Amino acid sequence: MHFVSRVRQRLDDTELQRNLQRTRGRNAAARLASLASLDDFDAVRERATEIRASVLRDLDVWLERFEAEATRRGATVLWARDGDEACRLVIDIARRHDVKTVVKAKSMVSEEAGLNAALEAAGIRPVETDLGEYILQINDNEPPSHIIMPVIHKSKEQVSELFARVHGTAAKTDIVELTREAREKLRPEFLGAEMGISGGNFLIAETGSVAIVTNEGNGRMCTTMPRVHVALTGIEKVIPTLDDLATLLRILPRSATGQAISNYVSLLTGPKHEGDADGPEHMYFVLVDGGRADLIGGDFEPMLRCIRCGACMNHCPVYQTIGGHSYGWVYPGPMGSVLTPLYQGLEKAKDLPQAATLCNQCGVVCPVSIPLPDLMRKLREKQVDAGLRPWSERLSMRLWAWVAQRPKLYARGVRFAVRYLRWLADGRDRIQAMGVAPGWTAERDFPAPAAQSFRDQYAARQRRAGR
Amino acid sequence: MIKPPPGSRGEVGLFVTCLVDLMRPSIAFAALKLIEAAGYTPVVPDTQTCCGQPGHNAGDARSARALAQKLIAEFERFPCIVAPSGSCAGMIRAHYPHLFDDDEGWRARAEALAAKTFELTQFLADVAGVTEVPGDFVGAVTYHDSCAGLRELGVKRQPRALLDRMPGVEQRPLNECEECCGFGGLFSVKYPDISGAIAQRKCDNIRASGAGTVALGDLGCMMNIEGRLRRNGDEGTQVIHIAELLAGRLDPD
Numbered sequence: 001m002h003f004v005s006r007v008r009q010r011l012d013d014t015e016l017q018r019n020l021q022r023t024r025g026r027n028a029a030a031r032l033a034s035l036a037s038l039d040d041f042d043a044v045r046e047r048a049t050e051i052r053a054s055v056l057r058d059l060d061v062w063l064e065r066f067e068a069e070a071t072r073r074g075a076t077v078l079w080a081r082d083g084d085e086a087c088r089l090v091i092d093i094a095r096r097h098d099v100k101t102v103v104k105a106k107s108m109v110s111e112e113a114g115l116n117a118a119l120e121a122a123g124i125r126p127v128e129t130d131l132g133e134y135i136l137q138i139n140d141n142e143p144p145s146h147i148i149m150p151v152i153h154k155s156k157e158q159v160s161e162l163f164a165r166v167h168g169t170a171a172k173t174d175i176v177e178l179t180r181e182a183r184e185k186l187r188p189e190f191l192g193a194e195m196g197i198s199g200g201n202f203l204i205a206e207t208g209s210v211a212i213v214t215n216e217g218n219g220r221m222c223t224t225m226p227r228v229h230v231a232l233t234g235i236e237k238v239i240p241t242l243d244d245l246a247t248l249l250r251i252l253p254r255s256a257t258g259q260a261i262s263n264y265v266s267l268l269t270g271p272k273h274e275g276d277a278d279g280p281e282h283m284y285f286v287l288v289d290g291g292r293a294d295l296i297g298g299d300f301e302p303m304l305r306c307i308r309c310g311a312c313m314n315h316c317p318v319y320q321t322i323g324g325h326s327y328g329w330v331y332p333g334p335m336g337s338v339l340t341p342l343y344q345g346l347e348k349a350k351d352l353p354q355a356a357t358l359c360n361q362c363g364v365v366c367p368v369s370i371p372l373p374d375l376m377r378k379l380r381e382k383q384v385d386a387g388l389r390p391w392s393e394r395l396s397m398r399l400w401a402w403v404a405q406r407p408k409l410y411a412r413g414v415r416f417a418v419r420y421l422r423w424l425a426d427g428r429d430r431i432q433a434m435g436v437a438p439g440w441t442a443e444r445d446f447p448a449p450a451a452q453s454f455r456d457q458y459a460a461r462q463r464r465a466g467r
Numbered sequence: 468m469i470k471p472p473p474g475s476r477g478e479v480g481l482f483v484t485c486l487v488d489l490m491r492p493s494i495a496f497a498a499l500k501l502i503e504a505a506g507y508t509p510v511v512p513d514t515q516t517c518c519g520q521p522g523h524n525a526g527d528a529r530s531a532r533a534l535a536q537k538l539i540a541e542f543e544r545f546p547c548i549v550a551p552s553g554s555c556a557g558m559i560r561a562h563y564p565h566l567f568d569d570d571e572g573w574r575a576r577a578e579a580l581a582a583k584t585f586e587l588t589q590f591l592a593d594v595a596g597v598t599e600v601p602g603d604f605v606g607a608v609t610y611h612d613s614c615a616g617l618r619e620l621g622v623k624r625q626p627r628a629l630l631d632r633m634p635g636v637e638q639r640p641l642n643e644c645e646e647c648c649g650f651g652g653l654f655s656v657k658y659p660d661i662s663g664a665i666a667q668r669k670c671d672n673i674r675a676s677g678a679g680t681v682a683l684g685d686l687g688c689m690m691n692i693e694g695r696l697r698r699n700g701d702e703g704t705q706v707i708h709i710a711e712l713l714a715g716r717l718d719p720d
Contacts, residue, residue: 321668322661380524400530404516447690455483458492
C-alpha cells in the first residue's frame with residue numbers, strides 16, 4: 001500500500017488516534033524532567049556524540065578489536081552481510097545446538113532481518129519475551145510501531161481483548177494482572193528454551209562484551225538461562241571502552257524514557273566460565289552490516305551514530321500524528337525516514353524524506369546530535385538527482401529559481417500572482433479552492449493577498465517621497 | 468554606499484521575504500516602522516526576491532545556491548540584515564554557509580552574511596536593545612514559536628520580552644507552543660492530510676489558551692494556522708504577525 005493511503009487509513013482510525021493522543025508528549029515530558037538530574041546535559045551530549053563519531057571514523061579497527069576480545073573470552077563472532085545471511089547464521093547455530101525453541105529479547109535488527117519468519121520456516125519456534133513484542137507476536141506477528149515501545153499504538157483494552165482471545169482466559173483490564181498473565185505464559189518458555197536471542201545496545205571493544213539496556217528483565221533471562229545465547233546487532237553499535245559505555249548510559253535511558261537509568265543494564269562477556277553461577281554454555285555474536293558499511297565516509301555517516309533511543313519519534317509531530325506503521329518498514333519516525341531509504345533503497349521509500357516538516361525537534365533532542373532534517377534534505381537531493389521526483393516539481397523549482405534570479409521578470413510575476421489570487425478570491429478575503437495547490441485548500445483556506453505587493457507599494461511610496 | 472543620515476544608528480538591510488512581498492505587505496511596512504523607531508535606517512534593495520529556501524528543502528541544491536549568491540551580493544554591504552521571518556533568517560544564518568561547503572570564497576561570504584543576519588524580534592531585542600515599542604494593542608495574546616526561528620536562531624524570549632513592553636497586552640501561555648504547526652513549506656501541499664491534522668492540534672491549543680489573538684513571526688505558519696481556523700468556521704481568533712502587533716497602526720504613507 002502506498003504511503004499516502006496508509007496515512008489516510010491511520011488518520012481515520014479513531015481508536016489508533018485516541019491511543020496516539022493518550023501517549024503523546026509523555027516521553028518527551030519525562031525526558032525533559034530527567035535531564036534535570038544531569039549537571040550538564042550539553043556536555044554529556046557532546047561527549048556522547050564524539051564517542052559515536054570517533055568510532056565510526058575507525059569502525060573497522062574497533063570491530064576487529066571487539067572480535068579479538070570477544071573471541072579471547074570464549075564467544076564466537078560471526079559477520080552477516082545482510083539480514084538473510086544473519087538469519088542463515090542464526091539458524092545454523094540453532095541446528096548445531098539442537099534448538100527447538102528460541103526465547104527472544106527485543107532486537108530491532110532481528111526485525112530488519114525478518115528473523116522470526118525465517119526461524120519458523122526452519123522449524124524453530126521463536127518466542128518474543130519483551131511484553132510489547134510478545135503482544136505483537138500473538139497478534140498474528142503484527143510489526144512494532146516504535147523502536148522501544150513497540151506496542152504504543154494499542155490500548156490496554158485492546159491488549160485485554162487479545163489476551164482473552166489468544167490465551168482463552170477471562171478478560172482483565174488491570175495492567176498488573178495482564179502483565180502477570182503474560183509472565184505466566186512466558187515463564188515456561190524461559191525455562192524450556194534451548195537458545196536465547198538478544199539485541200545489543202552497545203558492543204564494548206575493550207572487553208568484547210555486549211551491553212543490553214532493558215526494563216523488564218526478560219533480556220537477562222534470555223541471555224543467561226538457555227544453553228546458547230546469540231547477540232544479534234548491527235556493526236555500528238561498537239564503542240571503544242567501558243568508560244564510553246558509562247557516558248552513553250547517562251544519556252540513553254534519559255533520552256528514551258526519561259529514566260536516569262533503565263531497570264536493567266546487562267553487560268555480557270563470553271559464555272559461562274568455570275565458577276560462574278549461571279550463563280550460557282555457548283555465546284555467539286551475529287553482527288549485521290545490512291547497508292551500514294556503505295554509509296561510512298559519506299553524507300549519511302552521522303546517521304550511524306544513532307543509539308536507538310526513540311527520542312526523535314517521541315518529539316516528531318508527524319510520527320505522533322500518523323503512528324509508526326505508516327512508515328512501512330521497521331524503523332519509524334525521523335530516524336526511520338532516513339534509514340529506510342538508505343537500507344531499503346531510495347526508490348522503495350520515496351515519501352519518507354519528503355513527509356517531514358523539517359521542524360528539527362528531532363535534531364534538537366537527538367542525544368548524539370544527528371542532524372536529521374539535514375539528512376532528509378540530502379535524501380531529497382538524492383531523489384532529485386536520481387529522477388525520483390515528479391518532473392512537474394523539478395521543473396517548477398527550476399522555473400521559480402530562474403525567475404527569482406531576474407528581478408524585473410520576478411516583479412511582473414508577483415504582479416500577475418496578486419491579480420490571479422485576487423481573481424480567485426473573487427472579492428472575498430480568502431480562497432477556498434485553488435487549482436495550483438489543491439493540497440492547501442483541501443485542508444484550509446488560503447488568504448487573498450493585499451491589492452498590491454510590497455515591492456509595488458514601496459516603490460510608489462518612494463516615488464511620492466521623491467527618493 | 469550612501470551614508471546613513473546623522474543621528475541614525477546605522478543602516479539595516481531589510482529582507483522582506485517573497486511571501487510577505489506577495490501576500491501581506493503590511494508586515495514589511497511594520498518591520499520598517501520598527502527598525503526606524505529603534506533608531507536605524509532601513510534600506511530595501513529593490514532587486515531582492517527569494518532566499519532560495521524552497522529549492523533547498525526540495526532537494527534542488529543548484530537553485531538554492533544560485534539564489535543564495537544573489538542575496539549575498541545584494542545584502543553583504545549592510546552592517547546588519549533583518550527579515551520578518553525566522554524561517555528565512557534561519558535559511559541565511561544556519562544553511563547558507565553549508566550550501567558552499569566546497570567553495571571557499573562563497574563560503575566565507577555566506578558566513579560573513581550569516582553572522583549579521585537577524586530575525587526581526589531578535590534584532591529589536593538583542594541588537595537594538597529596544598525598550599519601547601509603538602504598538603498599542605489591547606487584549607490577550609498568546610505566542611506560537613515557529614520552528615526555524617526557535618530552533619535555528621533561538622528566538623524565544625525576544626518576542627515575549629517585546630510584548631511585555633506593551634501595557635495593553637496580556638500574554639497567555641500556549642500549550643505545546645514549541646510544536647510545529649504542520650506548515651513545513653511544500654509539505655503542507657504535498658501531504659495535506661498530515662499537515663491538516665497537525666494544524667488542527669495547533670488550532671485547538673490556540674483556542675484553549677483563551678487568548679483571542681495568536682502572534683507569531685512567520686507568515687507561512689500564519690497562513691497555515693489562520694487558514695485552518697477559518698476553514699473550521701472560527702472567524703474570531705485573530706492571527707497576527709509579531710511585527711504588526713509591535714508596530715501598531717501603520718501610516719497610510
